[in-house]
Amino acid sequence: MSGINPCRRLHWNRERGEKGGSDHEACISLSLHHSWPAALECAPRHGVTLSLDQFDIVASPNEGFVRQNLTIFYKERLGLYPYYERGGIAVNGGLPQLASLTQHYEKMPEGVQKYIREPDAKGLAVIDWEEWRPLWIRNWDSKDIYRNKSRELVAKKNPNWTPEQVGRVAQQEFELSARKFMLETLKLAKNLRPNQLWGFYLFPDCYNHDYRNGLENYTGRCPAVEMARNDQLNWLWMECTAFFPSIYMGSVLASTNYGRLFVRNRVKEAMRLASVGDGLARPVFVYTRPNYISQMTLLSETDLVSTIGESVALGAAGVIFWGDSSYGSSTASCSKLNGYLQGPLGRYLLNVSTAAEQCSQTMCKSHGRCLRRVSDTDVYLHLSPSTHTITSQGGQLKVTGAPGQAELAVFRTHFQCQCYRGYREVKRVTQTPTLIVFGALDTNLGAQSHKNLIQLPHHFVLKLEGARHACYMDKPREFHQGLIDFLSKLK
Incomplete structure (x- = not known):
């Protein structure tokens, strides 16, 4: 394989059909790809053009950017999402049980049309609603206002009820309304733009952040209670057509095995839930950052493996790099970031995406992605330096070489194929007598x-x-x- 194209472009193969009514589901066939929604500030502000050859999608979350392959719908951009502003000011009713679904439906097409102009456009559509969570128990800390307001609503209607009665009914009303609001939003969104992959930002989550209490006994595992709660959201997983969990790494995990365990278990949980329901698994796109949380320190090469490499080896369909305007705050920060793109980050992205493509060709005939046979092993989709070379030519990174027998053996021994949604390989069916x-x-x-x-x-x-x-x-x-x-x- 000589002169492999460093850009892993999306390969869309969307067959229109309903579940159970066609040999193909409405879904995509795609290879590993990377996107960078926050990398458009450096050139206009500081004259630094970032080297983004390894990214298939470069998008901006800013208001004026439309017709992008990655579209993010914040709370004010899609319909009439109910929430409370600081100070307890209700917007669109505040609570999902007070929101008007009719008015929400009427408003939604306007936002969809504004940000995804073409009805047949293909891409990723991420609904970023973070004010409340659909499970009552998960609305803690600043989100507790949704529980308190729900109790107030029930108590006002039933002044003679006990606190226990009020709490029980308030939870039921909130969860039923939240479920209906999210489900109906997804259904209408998919109807308006059927070629988009729709899902919610940070869903699913597994709340394995207990490393903040110390690393001594940290395993990275998702708490059993949170996995059980995720199972209560099967209605949501089955309606989504893509998942968008995060693997943002805290600095306390930097260059440690704990960081790898943190990412591994989050992606494993997303992959588990991606298989809920009929048909093949939904694609999982992980959100990550080039830096540690609350710092501008760039990820070490060890942590590039622990984030990107770990996600790809577990079967993630893509990686979305996220960041705020601080990346473009100065010429120095832009230059530092560009050096990272041309160096460790760019080389690693090219390495792992090429290896993933080769494994897909070997194991799946390019109709699926490779994922570990045993999820908790430290095996990765990496090119061997004895068979491949990555060089910079004219400012662009290129890889040359072909997988040797040792690499092919690693593919066959440690990885298995997961078919893309929508692909059905024709095989001879052997009937069991x-x-x-x-x-x-x-x-x-x-x-x-x-x-x-x-x-x-x-x-x-x-x-x-x-x-x-x-x-x-x-x-x-x-x-x-x-x-x-x-x-x-x-x-």
């Missing part, structure tokens, strides 16, 4: 049923003459002889 036994005098079966049973392909049918039931007690000799004949035919 089955012995069907029924009594000729069984009154529960009519003559036509007897005929249908006898004509079943790939099956051995034993009709017990004079028997009312397919029971060995009724005709033991005939039953046992038929079983022996069946077993001998299998041999």
Whole structure:
């Protein structure tokens, strides 16, 4: 494989069809790709053009940018999302149970049309609603206002109720309304722009941030109670067409195995939930940063492996790099970031995306992505330096080489193929031989049923003459002889 294109472009193959009604589902076929929504500030402000060759999507969350392959809908951009501003000021009713779904529906097409102009446009559509969570128990800290206001609403209607009665009904009303609001939003959004992959920012989460209490006993595992709560959201996972969890790394985890465990378990949980329901798994796009949380320190090479490498090895479909305007705050910060893009980050992205593509070609015939057979092993989709070389040519990174037998062996030993949603490989179906036994005098079966049973392909049918039931007690000799004949035919 010589002169591999460093840009891993999206390969869209969307077949229109409903679940269960077509051989193909409405979904995409894509290779690993990277996007950078916050990298457009350096050139106009400081004259520094960032080297973004490794990114398939470069998008901005700013108001004036439309027609992008990655579209982010903040709370004021999609319909009439209910929430409370600071100071307890209600917007659009404040609570989901006080929001008008009718008015929300009427408003939604305006926002969708503004940011995704073409009805058939393909891309990622992320709904960024962070004010409240659909599960009552998860509205802690600053989000507790949604529980308090819900209790106030119920207590006002039922002044004689006990606090326990009020709390129970308030939770029911909030969760039912939140569920309906999110579900109906997704359904309408998918109807308006069916070729987009729709999901919610930070969903799913597994709340494995207990490293903040110390690293001594930190395992990175998602708490069992949070995984159970995620299971309560199966209604949401089945309606989404993509997941957008985050793997932002705190500085306390820098260059440690704990950081790897933190990311691993978050991606594992997303992949678990991506398989909920019928059909193939939904694609998972992880949000990450080139720096540690609350710092401008860039990720070490160890942590590039722990974030990007870990996510790709677990089967993530793509990586979304996120950041705020601080990246473009000065010429120095832009130059530092550009050096990182041309150096460690750019080289690693090219390395891992090329290896992922080669594994897909080897294991999936380019119709799926590779993921670890054993999720908790430290094996990665990396190019071997003995067979590949990454060089900079004219300011662009390029990779040359072809996988050797050792690399192919790693693919086959440690990775398996997960087909893309929408792809169905045609395979020869091997029927498992089955012995069907029924009594000729069984009154529960009519003559036509007897005929249908006898004509079943790939099956051995034993009709017990004079028997009312397919029971060995009724005709033991005939039953046992038929079983022996069946077993001998299998041999």
